[in-house]
Structures are given as structure tokens and as C-alpha cells.
Amino acid sequence: MKILIFGKGYMGERCARVWADEAILSEVHIKSVEDALEEIQRHQPDAVFNAAGVKGKPNVDWCEDHPFETIQGNTLMPLLLAYACQQAGVYLLHMGSGCIFYGDSHHEDKAWREDDFGNPTPVYSRSKWAADLALSTLPNVGIARIRMPIDWMPAPGNLIDKLAAFPKVIDVENSVTIVDDMVDVFYQLLQKQAPGIFHVTNPGTMRHRDLIELYEELVDPTHTNEWIPNEELVAKGLATKGRSNNKLSSENLAKFGISMRPIEEALRETLEKYAAAKKEEEHGCGNGDNCCGGGCCEIGEGECC
Ligand SMILES: NC(=O)c1ccc[n+]([C@@H]2O[C@H](COP(=O)([O-])OP(=O)(O)OC[C@H]3O[C@@H](n4cnc5c(N)ncnc54)[C@H](OP(=O)(O)O)[C@@H]3O)[C@@H](O)[C@H]2O)c1
Secondary structure (H helix, E strand, C coil): CCEECCCCCCCCHHHHHHHHHHHHCCCCCCCCCHHHHHHEEEEEEECCEEEECCCCCCCCHHHHHHHHHHHHHHHHHHHHHHHHHHHHHCCEEEEEHHCCCCCCCCCCCCEECCCCCCCCCHHHHHHHHHHHHHHCCCCCEEEEECCCCCCCCCCCCHHHHHHCCCCCCCCCEEEEEEEEHHHHHHHHHHHHHHCEEECCCCCEEEEEEHHHHHHHHHHHCCCCCCCCCCHHHCCCCCCCCCCCEEEEEEECHHHHHHCCHHHHHHHHHHHHHHHHHHHHCCCCCCCCCCCCCCCCCCCCCCCCC
């Protein structure tokens, strides 16, 4: 399969790394339908994957003061790309966010379904929800919503790195996405050219406390942080807007024969691999690279020499 990826950021690069020769990571910054169509015609992919978007730097609070840039990147650009894909007759998988839902749903189990309407207030979440609303009306388009990516590879956008670095952490319960599983699910969706909305989150929920406990057990026993109530995040000036916390119910992946590991199992395994990656990093090795220049070990195969 030849997959053309737009968005050379955390997710685009992470997927390209796994999909290797099957992936083309585009350098193009899409400003028009023509920009996207030219690139699609140049590469003739079997499927297009949209990992481009605007999350704000250093975090989503930036989007509150930059609504036009945010809407341009998260709402307008995906629609231009979708139009180009429709013209070229190519399937599009778009990366959505589960952060369009705030709090509990009206369902008895309080979890949000794929076809529920979002209830976002912040600019970032609204811009993502607006794209979902429009894209979900189109044929040959899939929307894959993820939440709080957790990865064995250390990275600034990895929830492990984020939570471990915060001196004050809220203890909230959420649906989350293990990145290894996510990359695999995206690949299957692209292969099956699956239309519709998909909650790409591992079954079950995780409290921030669960992740930190595993971090202290497996990565850094000296780690400490203060636990604060969710309401204090904004009240103490740690964020401009409250963050989305929610549970997602994933019902549509199963219709395509796709499943993900339960979060308890996937979380521990990810933290174990993360601990090994950190050790290799300390010894001056890059992620997945061999140690000591002699090919003595790789991630998961034990300590560096
Ligand atoms: N990471 C998460 O926690 C998370 C969670 C849920 C959903 N998502 C969604 O997943 C997608 C990817 O996230 P990410 O973490 O990989 O973000 P990222 O690291 O910020 O990467 C996004 C990339 O998209 C590029 N981009 C922006 N506008 C573009 C355009 N018009 N044409 C082509 N490229 C463009 C950016 O380039 P420049 O920086 O050069 O503009 C950047 O390289 C986003 O849509 C995000 O909303 C992410």
C-alpha cells in the first residue's frame, strides 16, 4: 500500500517511521485544493492520511488567541484536502480528536459514542469538531479520533513525558490511546478504506494516577508530584481553559474487524518499553538505534553495554 501523509509533525512522523517504505511524508503545506491535488497526482497513493493540524505551541491555550490560524489548520485545510481526495478518487483518513467531548455523555455509561454531537467550548476543540461535522457527510472519508497519546518513544507530545514533567497533576479518568496500537489501527483503516468515525482509544479508562504509579515503578522511583483537583487547573493559572476529560465508547472499529488491547495491558507494556528507551537515551543512543555503535542491543532487548 502506498500512503501519502500530510503533516510532518509528531503523529505524521511517528506513523511514517512504522509504515516505512509504504509511506510518503509530504513536505507540502496545504493552502489550496490545488496544493493537495498536485501532490496526490504526483505520488498516486492508494490512500491519503491527514496528520496535519494546529495544536498550538506550547499548548492548546495558544489557539484561544489565534482562532483564525487554528480554524485554517484544523477546519479549512482538512476540507480542502478532502475535496482534492474526492477529485482524485482517493480514500482519506483524517486524524480527529476525542477532545471535542467535555464531561459525561447522556448515555447510562456516561461514555461518548462515535455519532454523538460534540459539546466543545475552546477554540481548538471547536475547530476539530467543525471538521468532523463536515467531513462525516462525505463518502470515502474516515475520521480517526484519538485521545492523549501514550508512547514508548519519549517525545514532548507523549502523555508520559508531559505528566512526568508537571509538578502539579490533576487526577482525572479518561479514555486514552496507546500509540503502537493507534498506528496499527490507522494502517488497517487505510487498508480497508473504512468510511465513518472511529474512536481509536484502548478499551477501558485510565486515571493520571495509574500512569504516574507505573512511571515511578518502572522508570523513575525518585519522581514526585503534587496532586490537585481538576478545578484548580484554571483557578491556579496552570491553564487558560479547562481540559477535556471524558470516556469514549468505540463501537465502529469492531464493524471492520479491528480491535485494540485493553488499556491495563497496553499501558504496562508501553511503560516497560519506555523505561528501556530512556535507558538507551541515557547511554547516548537514539530511539531504536543500536547502542555503542556495535549493534549490541535494541529497545526491549535489555540494557546497553
Ligand atoms: N498529539 C495529540 O495529542 C493529538 C490528540 C488528538 C488529536 N490530534 C490530532 O492529530 C493531528 C496531528 O497532531 P500532532 O500531534 O502530530 O501535531 P503536530 O506535531 O503539531 O504536527 C502537525 C503538523 O501539521 C503541519 N501543518 C499545519 N498546517 C498544515 C497545512 N496546512 N498543510 C500541511 N501541514 C500542515 C504542521 O506544520 P507547521 O508546524 O510547520 O505548521 C505540523 O508539522 C492534529 O490534527 C491533531 O489535532 C493530536
